[in-house]
Amino acid sequence: MSKNPxxxxxxxxxxxxxxxxxxxxxxxxxxxxxxxxxxxGFVHLYAGEEASGxxxxxxxxxxxxxxxxxxxxxxxxxxxxxxxxxxxxIYGKAMGSCRGKGGSMHIADLSKGMxxxxxxxxxxxxxxxxxxxxxxFRGDGGVGISFVGDGASNQGMFLESLNLAAVxxxxxxxxxxxxxxxxxxxxxxxxxxxxxVDRAAGFGLPGVTVDGTDFFAVYEAAGEIIKxxxxxxxxxxxxxxxxxxFGHFEGDQQTYRGKGEVEHIRAQRDCIKLFSDKVVEAGVxxxxxxxAIDKExxxxxxxxxxTAKAAPMPAPAELLxxxxxxx
Amino acid sequence: MAPLVGIIANPxxxxxxxxxxxxxxSLQITDRANIVLRVLACLKASGVGQVVxxxxxxxxxxxxxxxxxxxxxxxxxxxxxxxxxxxxxxxTVDDTIxxxxxxxxxxxxxxxxxxxxxxxxxxxxxxGDVPIAGISTGTNNAFPEHREPTITGLAVGLAxxxxxxxxxxxxxxxxxxxxxxxxxxEIALVDVAFVTERVVGARALWKPETFRELFVTFADPExxxxxxxxxxxxxxxxxxxxxxxxxxxxxxxxxxxLTVPIAPGYMRPIGIASWQKxxxxxxxxxxxxxxxxxxxxxxxxxxxxxxxxxxxxxENAFRTVNVAAVMDHAARHGLMRRAGLMTMKxxxx
Numbered sequence: 001m002s003k004n005p006x007x008x009x010x011x012x013x014x015x016x017x018x019x020x021x022x023x024x025x026x027x028x029x030x031x032x033x034x035x036x037x038x039x040x041g042f043v044h045l046y047a048g049e050e051a052s053g054x055x056x057x058x059x060x061x062x063x064x065x066x067x068x069x070x071x072x073x074x075x076x077x078x079x080x081x082x083x084x085x086x087x088x089x090i091y092g093k094a095m096g097s098c099r100g101k102g103g104s105m106h107i108a109d110l111s112k113g114m115x116x117x118x119x120x121x122x123x124x125x126x127x128x129x130x131x132x133x134x135x136x137f138r139g140d141g142g143v144g145i146s147f148v149g150d151g152a153s154n155q156g157m158f159l160e161s162l163n164l165a166a167v168x169x170x171x172x173x174x175x176x177x178x179x180x181x182x183x184x185x186x187x188x189x190x191x192x193x194x195x196x197v198d199r200a201a202g203f204g205l206p207g208v209t210v211d212g213t214d215f216f217a218v219y220e221a222a223g224e225i226i227k228x229x230x231x232x233x234x235x236x237x238x239x240x241x242x243x244x245x246f247g248h249f250e251g252d253q254q255t256y257r258g259k260g261e262v263e264h265i266r267a268q269r270d271c272i273k274l275f276s277d278k279v280v281e282a283g284v285x286x287x288x289x290x291x292a293i294d295k296e297x298x299x300x301x302x303x304x305x306x307t308a309k310a311a312p313m314p315a316p317a318e319l320l321x322x323x324x325x326x327x
Numbered sequence: 328m329a330p331l332v333g334i335i336a337n338p339x340x341x342x343x344x345x346x347x348x349x350x351x352x353s354l355q356i357t358d359r360a361n362i363v364l365r366v367l368a369c370l371k372a373s374g375v376g377q378v379v380x381x382x383x384x385x386x387x388x389x390x391x392x393x394x395x396x397x398x399x400x401x402x403x404x405x406x407x408x409x410x411x412x413x414x415x416x417x418x419t420v421d422d423t424i425x426x427x428x429x430x431x432x433x434x435x436x437x438x439x440x441x442x443x444x445x446x447x448x449x450x451x452x453x454x455g456d457v458p459i460a461g462i463s464t465g466t467n468n469a470f471p472e473h474r475e476p477t478i479t480g481l482a483v484g485l486a487x488x489x490x491x492x493x494x495x496x497x498x499x500x501x502x503x504x505x506x507x508x509x510x511x512x513e514i515a516l517v518d519v520a521f522v523t524e525r526v527v528g529a530r531a532l533w534k535p536e537t538f539r540e541l542f543v544t545f546a547d548p549e550x551x552x553x554x555x556x557x558x559x560x561x562x563x564x565x566x567x568x569x570x571x572x573x574x575x576x577x578x579x580x581x582x583x584x585l586t587v588p589i590a591p592g593y594m595r596p597i598g599i600a601s602w603q604k605x606x607x608x609x610x611x612x613x614x615x616x617x618x619x620x621x622x623x624x625x626x627x628x629x630x631x632x633x634x635x636x637x638x639x640x641x642e643n644a645f646r647t648v649n650v651a652a653v654m655d656h657a658a659r660h661g662l663m664r665r666a667g668l669m670t671m672k673x674x675x676x
Binding site: 003005006007188193194195197198201206207208209210214216217219220221224225228236278281282283 | 338339341342343344346347348350353355356384385386387523524525526527528529530617618619629631
């Protein structure tokens with residue numbers, strides 16, 4: 001076997017694959033299950049975008065905090081939130097991560113540094129600034145990371161957060177997951193500034209653009225940005241150019257997409273396939289090792305769905321619990 | 328035939344990790360559009376009536392359109408007629424390659440290129456006999472010379488309208504050709520580096536411990552990036568024959584350590600094992616069995632023990648507009664002069 005040429009050892013590469021594969025399987029399954037009508041509320045799927053969340057989160061520990069978006073399942077899984085608890089939450093069951101009261105867009109697990117998916121667009125950015133400020137005060141080298149889509153990147157909260165992070169030199173990182181569409185509106189139409197690097201420069205922080213479908217591009221760039229933030233180098237913006245396999249939400253007819261667009265991106269820009277081909281071609285990992293992970297992941301998701309379906313709903317008496325927090 | 332000039336302006340250069348690790352510049356889209364407007368005004372002033380541009384969705388086109396419209400409303404500048412190539416836009420380097428191909432087929436007089444070394448390389452891969460004129464809007468930019476784009480636009484106009492003799496206006500350049508197995512060859516305009524990382528990753532090179540070998544077409548101690556290593560060892564001019572071949576090693580394993588700006592403001596000690604002149608036409612295989620090939624400072628390809636990799640220097644490979652020579656000729660031959668109003672009045676009376 002040749003020497004491993006990748007920036008991760010074999011165990012790390014397998015972990016990255018397992019995370020991306022788990023996200024993909026989780027989302028593909030939700031796509032099917034949601035159509036059956038058992039799941040309350042809306043779901044927004046992260047399939048196709050796995051390399052971004054995974055490549056970033058592999059540099060983080062449980063003390064580092066992230067603020068996610070409405071499309072948060074992938075961020076949760078990559079940050080280490082329990083998959084069965086997540087599935088239970090999405091089904092609105094008492095065993096869910098938030099006792100079934102939050103649903104898809106509010107999954108949180110503070111023990112893992114996951115401050116929550118967020119149904120309010122752009123609202124994660126000030127939360128990440130808060131987490132970053134706390135880490136700076138504690139001096140523990142922690143970082144706060146906010147994810148936004150290209151649509152939410154136009155929100156005032158997001159722009160104010162860029163300013164605040166620069167002024168206070170916070171260990172905050174703003175990840176723009178640019179999948180080209182704000183719901184159904186093209187990024188080219190709706191984002192007045194032509195480049196996110198320009199937008200960052202306007203607030204006095206460096207910006208970097210990477211191919212978000214290339215795990216190694218994300219992993220390497222995020223590694224430098226996070227290291228810089230931990231060491232006092234301040235905030236930065238990372239744009240991951242990516243694609244989503246499904247619609248904005250489940251049920252989206254996607255009439256705004258070009259003919260053959262989804263088929264093309266699935267065939268040419270599938271981040272998991274690109275990753276697998278690379279590590280197998282280099283001789284570091286054998287195809288059967290990946291297939292073994294596929295089977296384990298499939299079993300995990302099967303169990304998660306079965307457990308969630310069988311689990312009880314929260315009791316009516318629970319309605320007003322967990323609503324307020326006493327400090 | 329009225330001279331036609333092509334412009335390829337890349338909206339996505341200067342966006343990589345070097346903004347974080349090295350405080351590199353990030354030229355805003357509006358500034359890139361302003362450069363295009365300056366070039367256009369000078370082309371018109373020197374007699375170029377038609378320009379064809381690469382279409383893109385990065386914003387340059389819209390700013391240029393607004394700039395032309397505002398100038399027209401204000402009666403400020405005159406611009407050539409602008410058309411855009413009829414091509415699909417992918418937002419990748421493929422657009423640059425396709426645009427260069429189409430411009431060559433249209434027989435444009437010169438292609439003006441805005442971008443970094445990578446953009447220039449993409450253009451040269453398809454521009455054939457068409458000369459290019461480079462304007463630096465990238466990060467390291469060893470290839471395009473640094474000067475005010477106004478002068479580049481003026482020199483291009485003087486060259487394509489035939490007011491400066493071809494032998495003065497255009498200069499031959501060297502390139503490096505990289506062959507991997509039987510695939511179509513890749514080229515580099517300034518440098519080819521072999522590094523031990525096998526992933527293309529974030530593309531840029533900033534970890535000297537991974538550098539193993541370097542080939543350069545020219546070695547200028549005034550540039551930054553990989554070619555600066557060669558430039559600080561033994562300068563080789565852009566238009567002289569031959570290049571330089573440098574074997575690199577981790578500093579702790581090398582007989583010589585050279586301090587080099589390998590990115591903007593980013594000085595690092597580089598371990599040098601040995602170096603020698605690079606003669607055109609001779610193929611060289613890499614010293615390492617597996618790794619990545621960086622073309623003009625960015626990792627583009629990876630290779631393993633199973634691949635056969637060859638690098639060779641080629642001379643007289645393509646032409647560039649020799650801006651310095653054109654402007655010198657223009658000054659010495661009075662190309663920018665015309666009779667002053669006083670003389671004209673005297674002739675009338």
